[in-house]
Amino acid sequence: MAFDLVLESIATGLLVGGFYAALSLGLTISLGLTDIANVAHPAFIFLGAYLALALSQAFHLDPIVSGMVLVLPFYFLGNALYLFYNRAFERRGESSLAGLVLFFGLLILLEVGMASEFGVGLKAIYSPYGSVALNIGPLSLPLRFVYSFVAGVAAVVLLQLFLTKTFQGRAIRAVAQDAQALSLMGAKPATVKLIATGVSMATAALAGGLILAVGPISPYQDRLLIGRVFAVVVLGGSGSVLGTLLGGILLGVSENITTIYLGAGWSLAVSAVILLAVLALRPSGILRR
């Protein structure tokens, strides 16, 4: 294989990896840190994408900018979701398993809701960088992935700073690891999880904007994301934000390398094998906490 080809596939794999990381961040927080397995997260990402589409069409905004605008409303949406979850399950001392049923139901309701509200067909938005590449030496990097990579990495950095430098962030990390430390900090688990679920949902808004910038959307596409998003979270070591970025990049690069050596038809099989191998050999993720 030509060297340029390998280089191109690694470079674009890296960019796509940042995009995958952005899609997975919300689940890293909810599953890894607050122990709420929100399987409806991909559906919320598509809700974000549809709302971003509406915003972009109404105000002629860039889809990524629309996604950012939605971050705050989605934070409150996350708060509301947690309040309901807390009332229905946590406060009654029910297992998180019953909560999973709730999220599965929510997933289907969201899909049907989006289909009836926005139509079953594919929707897309024109953006001036839609099929433009950034040419660096022998590389041509798709601008839509360059931008989503930048946005994804920025989200990772901001989240990492939030989790390590702020009181709320440290409390969120403590909620996952050490209930005693949490009570020493004087924080209530429910309050901490309220914030965490809000943050998790806020990332779905951003991810929705990115998905819209990258390609067309339709209401039932979220199912295609589930496997990949869980893979990224586990590869990264669930709960690790930096790990999520690395997990996304590992997945993106390995898919692309598979594409050029074996054919894209095998890319999903290879990433599944990598995931299974990581689970068997290094279950705490590629980046150990």
Place this chain on the structure above:
Amino acid sequence: MKRSRAPLYLVILLSVGVALPIFFKQPYFYFASYIVLEYIALSVAWNLLGGYGGYLNFGTSAFFGVGAYASAYIFNSLRLPVILAIPAGGAMAALLGVLIGYSTLRLRGVYFAIATLAATTLVQSIVLNTPALGSAVGLYIRLPPPPPPYGNLIELLFATLFGVTVVSIALSYWVENSWIGRGLMALRDDEEAAETMGVPTFRLKMFANVLSGFLMGLVGAFYPLYIAYMEPYSTFDLGISFNVFVMTLIGGTGTWQGPVIGGLILGTIQQAASVTITSQYNLAVVAAAMLLFAVLAPGGLKGIFSKFITSRAE
């Protein structure tokens, strides 16, 4: 303590199910009930590891699909008798259970769950890239004529799947009331404590996983005959895994009755919704029912049934 009468009931149920198609002819009933039975059997199988052992399998469709493809390949391509193909489907799925189990059952439950999800992608991907299995084009199944007394293939399928379902329920009942079930429940509560009490946790998990996989594969092995055209997306559909998980939870995990109740009720609601609400909202109704059950009966419907019966008995 009296001897349990449950085996007797199961035998009666079995004969009713097997004999029903001979006397009652309504093909739609059998087509719709087939899917409900399929979900009951899959949920019962899922419960063996997920309910008793607490290890969640999100790859039901992987086991189901491996069973389906193995059996389709054996009788459709190799032209061997169906009667060989069905158990072979179960055996292949059991093998998948061994492979996944060996690599991940030593780890915490959540890793097992993710591994089963990844296994689904992997086996689907293998089928997609294997022309002998029809790749994405699919396999057209040659349907055999039904042997008497069944006049119709669906009646035979209903009767045999009914048998498999009842046998799965019986197996699940046996597991629950034997030392195996006790050991699984012990390790579900606390794996380390169970070990120190002599419970061979890994062996029990493997046993449950392989038995559960075998039953799922067995159920899948009938599927080619039902659908007549197999292709990897609907066979390995994540929706099957979700449904089975949700049904077991709604019915109540960790009891042999739970998955039966959940599969029967939610499966019937799904079938009924798809012919009474003739629009995309049929899915919404099913989802709303799921939400309602999850919020109102988080411990499963079985708990409500028991409460009702206890209060009536007093």
Place this chain on the structure above:
Amino acid sequence: MLEVQGVSKSFGGVKALSNIELRLEKDERLGLIGPNGSGKTTLLSIIAGTIGSDRGRVSFKGRDITSVSPHKRAKMGIGRTFQIPRPLTSMSVVDNVIIPLMFIRGLHRKELETKSVAMNILSQVGLSTKAEAKPKELTQLQLRKMELARALAGEPELLLLDEVLAGLTSGEADEVLDLLRVLNNDGIGIIMVEHIMRAVMTFSQRIVVLDFGVKIAEGSPSEVSTNPEVLKAYIGE
């Protein structure tokens, strides 16, 4: 009967145990003491098999059991209790005791007989009135008794007790100690990890002291209590 040779263990770069040597004769009573975080529980877990050691070997009744799984060790006769009780929460107290009866002693054929054996053990530790209760209804003391009953149900030859007296009044502690002496007289070896010095000093025939994963002293209770290293470890510098 039990021999621990050169056992080391570290967690993520932190040494929990270094080169530990330990012997226990049949029907001997050994006290294992040391400040918090000195590695006592880790050592018990390595003997019970729930934690693997990085180096060294463990043998029991003359057999090398270093790579033997914990449930097999339980069958060979190693019983243990946990520092924080770990009940099987979905089962009643008597069912908690039935588990080791089924899996260690193989009593899974006849339900009623198994249950009466379990009831006997519960009355031995004074818990027969709570047999049908769920663990979450029990007090700390009752939970510890249940732990002890579960360990006894396996008919161990070696009993590993992790702070079995914690939270008990002195009367209750004496009661438990009396029970343990009876068991010891029947030929059960006991390793007791304990913070209550009075109890461990009177109960044990021999004391081993750990500090930061290192064995700093070993000997009779009186020898150990005057050992300057031990005093330094406990009182600090």
Place this chain on the structure above:
Amino acid sequence: MYFSRGRAVSTAILAVAVIVILVAAGGGYYYYSTVYAPATTTPIKIGVVIQESGFLALAGVPGLTAIKIWANDTNAAGGLLGHKIQIIAYDDASDTSKVPALIQKLISVDNVDFLVTLGTVDTAAAMPVASQSGKIILGLFGTNANAGINYSKFFQAAPIGPDPNYDQVKGYFEFANSLSPKPQTVAFVAVQNDFGQQCAIGGAKAVKVFGFRIVANETYPPTQTDFSSLMTKVKSTNPDIAFVCSYPPDSIGIVQAAKEVNFVPKLMGGGMIGPQFTALEAALGKTLQGVVTFAYWVPEPTINFPGVNTLIQKYEAVANASGAAAFDPLGYLYPPYSYAALQMLGQAVTACNCLGNNDQLATYIHGHTFSTVGGDMNFTSFGEWTYSRVLWIQYQNIAGASVNAFAGPGHQVIVWPATYKSGNLAYPFPGWQG
């Protein structure tokens, strides 16, 4: 007492289970017996199992809309032989395993006269049940769905041809063969689903027939989001022709990636589903310029069958009236031939005057040609068109990124076959625009 209560409960629950099963069975039987009535006094019932939700709803919803428009048109004109048309449609939620039961419900409970399904996968799953009932089944776009069973009452109304996977794509290679200088090498890129793989199989046949050389043969999973590596790899083989068999979201990804890595073959396109969707055309705008893909119908003056423009107007009115739920407002891909299939059936029912006799009706259909909004159609014994009329179009004169830039004639220029040609192919592919 650790098993006793469980047993009482289990007994009760088993009893409940048995009762539920029996009641359901009895109810089904009762329903069956009450609905059943002689066909002559009832409307003509058309039973439809289609994807109203799920991933394939983007085809199912436009298809069902066209079917309903046909029913309204027919009823407004007094029905067929004096019978009104009644559509009974069930949503299979793009879940194939639901299909057999729903088809059977239509047959034995709803007692429909005709069956309609959409797409190869769902139609193939419907075939055994349908064939056992002896009812006529219209498998809209269900190409090759009859391959497993060879049922004589199956009809597929899209203008593909007697050898579906070959006829679907042969035009692309036929006209490539006629170009000068003749292109020599082909790169295949096909999505891993039934459409993509059938398309690739047909393409491979065509490559042999017309003497091209395959230099790349790539497949990719439907979940693929980034096509840069794939397109770079294909580009490195330097093919004259790119032959892409793709589905809606990925068609767009491939076009975008090909442009991004500046992959410029002499002929760019293939069996791509997706660009035909208006929303996507609008989003891509000028990028589509020069791309060649297939169509069954486009609003070009050379292919103006009677009634098709009226149908499109009605369809657009329905689509726009559904407000936010609007689906593909221009809808050239699925509606015309969904409508045409039923139009064919209606003509056959009227002319044959043999309602209730499916054998006779099927024989009638096999023996005649029907004039529909999709042009003249007649069927092989296999139920496919006897000839192929797949159109190959090139996107030309795209002014910008809006729905209007694609509406009306002149933007999707028919370049093959010669009979319907409405413009010349820009060849070689002039390179990416916009």
